[in-house]
Amino acid sequence: MSKFSWTILKTSKKNKARIGKITTPHGDxxxxxxxxxxxxxxxxxxxxxxxxxxxxxxxxxxxxHLMLQPGSNLISKHGGLHKFIGWNGPMLTDSGGFQIFxxxxxxxxxxxxxxxxxxxIRKTVININEEGAIFKSYIDGSSILLTPEKSIEVQRDLGAxxxxxxxxxxPFNVDKNYTYKSMLRSHRWAHRSINAFNSKxxxxxxxxxxxxxxxxxxxxxxxxxxxxxxxxxxNQNKINTFGIAIGGSLGSSKEEMKEVVNFTASKxxxxxxxxxxxxxxxxxxxxxxxxxIDTFDCVSPTRLxxxxxxxxxxxxxxxxxxxxxxxxxxxxxxxECLCYTCKNFTLSYLYHLFASQELLALQLLxxxxxxxxxxxxxxxxxxIKEDNYENKKKxxxxx
Amino acid sequence: MSKFSWTILKTSKKNKARIGKITTPHGDxxxxxxxxxxxxxxxxxxxxxxxxxxxxxxxxxxxxHLMLQPGSNLISKHGGLHKFIGWNGPMLTDSGGFQIFxxxxxxxxxxxxxxxxxxxIRKTVININEEGAIFKSYIDGSSILLTPEKSIEVQRDLGAxxxxxxxxxxPFNVDKNYTYKSMLRSHRWAHRSINAFNSKxxxxxxxxxxxxxxxxxxxxxxxxxxxxxxxxxxNQNKINTFGIAIGGSLGSSKEEMKEVVNFTASKxxxxxxxxxxxxxxxxxxxxxxxxxIDTFDCVSPTRLxxxxxxxxxxxxxxxxxxxxxxxxxxxxxxxECLCYTCKNFTLSYLYHLFASQELLALQLLxxxxxxxxxxxxxxxxxxIKEDNYENKKKxxxxx
Numbered sequence: 161m162s163k164f165s166w167t168i169l170k171t172s173k174k175n176k177a178r179i180g181k182i183t184t185p186h187g188d189x190x191x192x193x194x195x196x197x198x199x200x201x202x203x204x205x206x207x208x209x210x211x212x213x214x215x216x217x218x219x220x221x222x223x224x225h226l227m228l229q230p231g232s233n234l235i236s237k238h239g240g241l242h243k244f245i246g247w248n249g250p251m252l253t254d255s256g257g258f259q260i261f262x263x264x265x266x267x268x269x270x271x272x273x274x275x276x277x278x279x280x281i282r283k284t285v286i287n288i289n290e291e292g293a294i295f296k297s298y299i300d301g302s303s304i305l306l307t308p309e310k311s312i313e314v315q316r317d318l319g320a321x322x323x324x325x326x327x328x329x330x331p332f333n334v335d336k337n338y339t340y341k342s343m344l345r346s347h348r349w350a351h352r353s354i355n356a357f358n359s360k361x362x363x364x365x366x367x368x369x370x371x372x373x374x375x376x377x378x379x380x381x382x383x384x385x386x387x388x389x390x391x392x393x394x395n396q397n398k399i400n401t402f403g404i405a406i407g408g409s410l411g412s413s414k415e416e417m418k419e420v421v422n423f424t425a426s427k428x429x430x431x432x433x434x435x436x437x438x439x440x441x442x443x444x445x446x447x448x449x450x451x452x453i454d455t456f457d458c459v460s461p462t463r464l465x466x467x468x469x470x471x472x473x474x475x476x477x478x479x480x481x482x483x484x485x486x487x488x489x490x491x492x493x494x495x496e497c498l499c500y501t502c503k504n505f506t507l508s509y510l511y512h513l514f515a516s517q518e519l520l521a522l523q524l525l526x527x528x529x530x531x532x533x534x535x536x537x538x539x540x541x542x543x544i545k546e547d548n549y550e551n552k553k554k555x556x557x558x559x
Numbered sequence: 560m561s562k563f564s565w566t567i568l569k570t571s572k573k574n575k576a577r578i579g580k581i582t583t584p585h586g587d588x589x590x591x592x593x594x595x596x597x598x599x600x601x602x603x604x605x606x607x608x609x610x611x612x613x614x615x616x617x618x619x620x621x622x623x624h625l626m627l628q629p630g631s632n633l634i635s636k637h638g639g640l641h642k643f644i645g646w647n648g649p650m651l652t653d654s655g656g657f658q659i660f661x662x663x664x665x666x667x668x669x670x671x672x673x674x675x676x677x678x679x680i681r682k683t684v685i686n687i688n689e690e691g692a693i694f695k696s697y698i699d700g701s702s703i704l705l706t707p708e709k710s711i712e713v714q715r716d717l718g719a720x721x722x723x724x725x726x727x728x729x730p731f732n733v734d735k736n737y738t739y740k741s742m743l744r745s746h747r748w749a750h751r752s753i754n755a756f757n758s759k760x761x762x763x764x765x766x767x768x769x770x771x772x773x774x775x776x777x778x779x780x781x782x783x784x785x786x787x788x789x790x791x792x793x794n795q796n797k798i799n800t801f802g803i804a805i806g807g808s809l810g811s812s813k814e815e816m817k818e819v820v821n822f823t824a825s826k827x828x829x830x831x832x833x834x835x836x837x838x839x840x841x842x843x844x845x846x847x848x849x850x851x852i853d854t855f856d857c858v859s860p861t862r863l864x865x866x867x868x869x870x871x872x873x874x875x876x877x878x879x880x881x882x883x884x885x886x887x888x889x890x891x892x893x894x895e896c897l898c899y900t901c902k903n904f905t906l907s908y909l910y911h912l913f914a915s916q917e918l919l920a921l922q923l924l925x926x927x928x929x930x931x932x933x934x935x936x937x938x939x940x941x942x943i944k945e946d947n948y949e950n951k952k953k954x955x956x957x958x
Contacts, residue, residue, distance in 0.1 A: 200911075200915045200917060201908070201911065201912075201917075202912055202915075202917040202918075202919040202920075203919065204917060204918055204919065205604070205918040205919060205922065206919065207899075207919065207922065207923070209899065209903075225915075229911065229914060229915050230886070230907070230910075230911040230914070230915075234886075234887060234907060237887070237889065238889060238905060238907070238908070244905075244908055245908070246903035246904055487629070487633075488633060488636070490636065490637060500606075500608065504608075504645035505645055506637060506643075508629070508633060508637070509600070509637070509643055509644070511629075512599075512600065512628070512629040513600075513601055515628060515629070516599045516601075516624075516628050516629075518599060518600075518601040518603060519601075519603055519604040519918065519921060520601040520602065520603065520604060520605065520606065521601075522918060523604065523606065523918075523922065524606070
């Protein structure tokens with residue numbers, strides 16, 4: 161009956177890296193896969209058509225932004241997000257929790273990677289209690305209550321294939337006691353999210369516009385191994401979800417993040433597809449695929465493009481096209497890259513576009529970065545398939 | 560030998576409207592045609608690939624902007640503008656004169672349509688004398704001398720198929736005496752431009768990078784019929800150019816513009832293709848095609864898009880997508896339009912993109928406006944072909 165399935169096609173002999181397939185009503189996702197962020201129902205300077213043409217498999221939109229503007233009801237009237245944004249492939253929406261707790265504080269990446277101080281983190285959150293979170297709308301300043309039930313209702317309206325339970329995203333510098341209590345509350349919220357998700361009435365009434373959906377749980381526990389273990393146990397035994405995501409704080413440094421993710425991933429069974437929230441650095445992706453992570457999402461590829469950075473192979477990972485040294489470079493970003501931008505334009509032209517503030521710069525660079533990420537994931541899948549992961553990883557990072 | 564030709568395929572029975580074909584080394588232009596402005600070597604928020612996919616035949620870039628940034632020498636090193644911007648179709652560059660005299664004053668359209676006062680018009684021009692014009696660079700404030708010879712040299716470097724003689728674009732509110740003297744000087748500059756253009760040495764030295772080119776003369780004379788007649792005589796008898804453009808001031812009102820263009824066009828022979836500089840309003844295009852104008856250019860379709868206006872049929876000609884009345888409209892800009900934007904997105908979605916300041920808004924609207932203009936020109940060509948101009952014009956404007 162279900163239009164959803166998850167199949168592991170092959171697991172690497174030397175580590176936990178695996179290739180798999182997530183089937184959704186809007187098509188298959190070959191994993192490991194990267195999910196691009198169409199936060200406010202747009203990939204910023206890029207069309208969904210071009211995303212498809214650059215081998216994108218799946219995109220996500222943010223419940224928090226869309227419930228405020230233009231409102232999920234209006235998107236439901238369109239027949240759901242897929243029709244609203246002209247994307248016929250798989251989609252995911254988050255639960256809104258992540259943004260409520262991180263917006264006003266810094267970027268999503270800053271939040272989970274702990275790059276900034278925490279002084280402003282609560283500025284958009286007015287109150288958190290058992291019921292949900294009351295926050296201030298960034299559109300008009302009004303107070304809005306978001307509960308697990310409300311989050312699921314909004315996500316039903318939006319109609320993405322994959323949706324996520326409502327949680328509090330704990331910041332990196334709260335103490336263990338707060339993290340523990342928050343985790344337990346997020347577990348209770350997960351139960352309520354799933355109850356709302358399974359509510360036959362809502363399900364049927366929305367099915368016409370939004371289609372079938374499946375839900376992901378989220379593992380909390382911050383940087384504390386015992387809490388992570390407890391949350392893994394909860395997610396794998398106390399609730400029944402299609403997929404599982406690793407969320408919450410991953411620590412305050414890259415080293416700590418690596419430890420937390422490695423520990424958490426190592427304790428998971430292999431029954432569900434595993435998503436790692438908010439990570440998009442190619443080096444991290446190579447690392448965490450080895451731990452059995454199947455999907456990643458991050459604003460970084462498109463955000464970096466808008467700031468003038470092109471993703472490249474190698475440990476450095478990116479180059480800044482606004483650098484004057486590219487003014488007269490007649491070669492493309494990457495001679496071997498097969499994207500539209502690299503096949504048609506020089507670094508000199510891209511430098512010129514940024515220097516003369518032409519919007520086309522953002523679009524061409526987004527094109528390269530999206531193609532790059534999809535190419536990275538394809539290289540990873542092929543490496544797993546051919547039992548050649550270590551070599552391919554080395555080749556990529558030492559390019 | 561020549562890779563260029565101009566053929567009139569059919570002239571309307573009831574007026575001077577005609578369909579024709581301009582052949583260039585980079586392909587044919589079916590006329591009447593619209594030329595889109597890639598001012599600084601970019602169509603702002605649009606790729607040349609998408610321009611092509613939306614039936615664009617020819618684009619232009621501006622000598623003035625490109626000589627300042629990034630410099631024509633660098634573009635020549637790329638093998639010319641075509642390679643620099645990834646466009647393999649016909650191209651035109653202007654001479655730079657138009658921008659020198661209108662920049663710092665207002666938009667090109669404002670200038671020729673006389674919509675603003677003239678107080679600031681000379682602010683970027685330091686001095687005009689027989690030699691040329693000394694102007695202040697908008698990039699770094701340095702003084703730059705642009706002469707007919709220099710303009711042609713730069714246009715050789717840029718390597719567009721069609722280039723234009725250097726002229727002074729007289730503003731609308733100078734007196735007849737100034738307009739007359741300016742016209743005579745522009746005629747002398749036209750001689751010098753053509754001499755430079757014909758210089759065997761320069762020609763051969765640049766041919767490798769820039770390919771073959773042909774040149775347009777410009778008819779001056781402001782709003783004065785006797786001066787227009789004198790300039791027409793000069794252009795048709797004293798110099799030998801591939802094409803002819805109607806330039807200079809077209810008056811201070813739409814009525815005056817119509818009179819000036821109608822008078823000028825009516826006195827031309829049919830030997831050369833005729834370009835009308837800076838006009839892009841669909842109503843004006845319907846009007847002036849009847850007078851035998853073959854090509855038009857204007858920044859308006861792409862500029863209107865960036866300001867939130869979609870071109871539509873009818874006398875009003877455009878709608879503002881930022882208007883709140885579109886917030887919940889589930890229909891596209893135009894139900895019958897076959898462009899990517901209209902086939903995939905609602906007015907409600909486009910409104911949302913503008914409301915949430917997503918850059919994609921500009922791209923999707925540019926897509927519609929470019930498709931719209933090319934569709935307009937195709938409708939016009941078909942109407943001429945089928946001897947059905949009056950009906951089709953009425954149908955379009957009364958839509």
